[in-house]
Amino acid sequence: MSESMNLDSNDIVGSLEGFESLEHIQAELGILDETSQGNQGDHVEVLELMRHPIVDKRRDGNVKNEIIMEDDMGDDDEMIASRLEESMSTHMMHSNVSDIMHNVMDMDEHEVENERMDQGSHDGHADDLDQRRLFSEGVIKNEIIVDSQVMTEGLGDDDNSIEAASIHNEQILTDSDVRYLDDIMNDGVNETVIEAAEVEDQTAEMECSFVTLPGLPSLDTSANTNEEIIVADQNPELATADRFLNQDVVKTEKIDDTPSSISLTSFAGTNLQPPPLTLVSKTDLQVQEAVKSITSGVYVVNSSTASTALPSNLIQSGGTLLAPKDAKISRVVTIPHMEGNGQTIRIVAPQGKFNSTAKAITLSQARQMGLKISNVIPGNAKTVGSQPIGISKLVVPASKKTVTVVKSPTKILPGPPPPAQRPQKVLIRQANSLKTGTLLTSSAQSSAGAHMIRIPANQAIQQILPGGSKQVQYVKLISTGTGSKTSTLVPVSLSKTIPVLTTNMLNPSTTFKVLPVSTQARTAPATQRVLIPATSASSSTPTQISSSPQIVVLPSHLLQQVKKGDCKITTVTPSIPGLKPAATVNGNRKIAPALPPLKAKETSPVEAPAAPADEALENLEPMPLAQPVLEPPAQLPPVPAQLPPSPEPPKPLTVTSFAEEEPGTRAAPEADSLCRRSSSPPSSPSSTLMPRQEMKPADPRQEQWSGDESYVEANGIRPRKPCNCTKSMCLKLYCDCFANGEFCYQCNCLTCFNNLSHEEDRQRAIKSCLERNPTAFRPKIGKTLAGSEERRHNRGCHCKRSGCLKNYCECYEAKIPCSKNCKCAGCKNTDAYFGKRGDDDRLRSDKMYDTSGHLYSAACRNAFSMLTPEVIQATCMCLIARAENFDDSDKSEEAPRLIIEEFGHCLVQIIDSLTKSIPQDARS
DNA sequence: GAGTTTGAAACT
């Protein structure tokens, strides 16, 4: 039952099963002569209703002829009954089952009673007579009227799930009814239960071209089609028939729950006659064709052709489809398993029109098909009960080529930033071609004033991008102008417009050559390269609160140019209210100070006088930003004098050695690692140099998280614990990643929206969280007093059963005693007890120890925490960038030295950033 | 690995 019980009486419930058997029995009983093929679905519906546990209770045989009274019902039962009643009473439609029941009711009541008496221990598996008798037992005090307007659809893990049904008034289903119907079903094909997903009545429109699904020749939008489409997957190669057939469950979505819906429930309360339902037979070639089409990722059943049936294997797998026979009604079926991480867009018919088609496509498919999606209602626009399932519904008239996007009513868009702050962007546009070597011309300034470089973002771009990832990739833009040839690494998300840190080499008239760039930055000579953080900002909502790009590492030669004013480096100023725009240097924008780790603000052992940027931050509500590993100083770090270019290569430093060489030199906040209930590694402020999810190793989860909380990698970093969210889409505070302000990366979550691909949803979720609790993203663990080393849980725990001695308790998990903030019951996590905690606790503590058991200093720990893989990768990319600048003649002689020198610069930047992030008085 | 317990977050 579970989720399915959230459905209301108008929900569509659909099922298909036992049809052949039903036919057989009908024929033998001779009471269904008038049964038309088109009505058979109604029978099945009723049969399906009987599968409900309410009915099952009496299927046991222990209770004969029992009338289900409300008093006997559990809550769920009552609800179902209520729904049955609602639905049934609404529509007294003519149906076969109704006829059946009427026929039965015509039987002599005494005869029925006698048969009841005789029945005894009838086991319910009977010959025809028994079946008839059983059926007769089903005489019900009132009519059973199948609401043929209710199609049954469902989703469930067990075969007894049922989602909606109808019982008319005191409609009572006796066990014999159940058995009879159950017998029929048992004789039939395998049962499939589908869940009807409740769809919020939330209408959005999208600008789109009408979709022609690839590989779907029958989808003629002008045709009077009754199509059901299963968009198997946004990943075509995964959309195989096998995959579909292996689905345990097929989720059939209700088209709409409003009168404008084209679902059968649209007939409710109207004079319209719902179309008869048609069950499919096993012989229809069209179905077979449809099955074939599964391999192309789309499954279509044109149900206007009657008597089509799914192959048994498909039925077995859950591929049940019901469709009206003659009505011009379409429905959309999506397979939840195949929705992957993508959103599903459903394009359904307009209000009151039944000759429209309904289609479901994934967001990525929509994009691939040329839909311009300016705004998408968040994935939770569609919910099952209160549980969002990550599907957006977009309703467009089938005939309308383009419509205007209607913004989510809750979306509050701050005004655009002043022109001086507007980021330069790479606008990813759908286009037909982008091949290696494509020349791109940065357009004139857009209407918004931002420089735009239009890069087609379709499959072609994937082709040129190594790995074909759908995530952000890097494209190298090489200026081909008359000036010095420059190049820029541009993170290209196929679904986003990404603000780009750019230099003056990206002047509006420059033509760029697109070259594929792997993370190894393997191609093309370049004289300059800027590592561009793949930030999460989106141009479609340019003023939304967006993650600030954190410029982590710049190649030293570029830094030198910056210093000399040769190179203008700018960045996207976070358009967060209250954050002051970065000052300018030499008339150019300097690198904006990155947001410091949010948690450091509250958890620094000593609060340093706030720097200007910090002041700005003070005005900010902490936002779950992908946090920087490094904090670029307010001023560009000078090319360090301590690392002059030396003919003698400096001593190679490893990241680890770096961390170990500096212990005790810098204090650093440590409590930030304890801010979440998860005993996750020091919640290392994650770099936004690259979104986490773009750096996936072969088996990242296992690589990154060993499951041992005490595990610390060689570089001193404890791997971040992946989340396992399944229902929250990682957009609620349940998700530790989200709550920590991080993107999910290498997690095990399902339907994760906590990533760049769903930045708008993410920002919306952030906003929602902040509306509920303005301090939602503030660290839970803080100091009791300014300057105090004592950490306390700011909110306190509310444990009741654990005695605050298990990791359920956030205080205990953070290795701090409960405080007055706590409202726990039976707390044993007191100061006194806390002092007695043994060595085992030390191992589980977030404190870090070297191999000798020596406790690393806070500074050292902080250094560890900052040396995330992102930083390391950024460093490596700088080195690669540097190496690519060599002339051939350099490579033999100067290359090693220059690379090492570059490495030194990187380290200096890291150290410098670290230094500036630590209060002065904490460095001693 | 499945099922249960727990408490924070979300919801009503």
Add this chain to the structure above:
DNA sequence: CAGTTTCAAACTC
């Protein structure tokens, strides 16, 4: 604000 539900992590078997 309190009570309930949902959720994901912690825990147990």
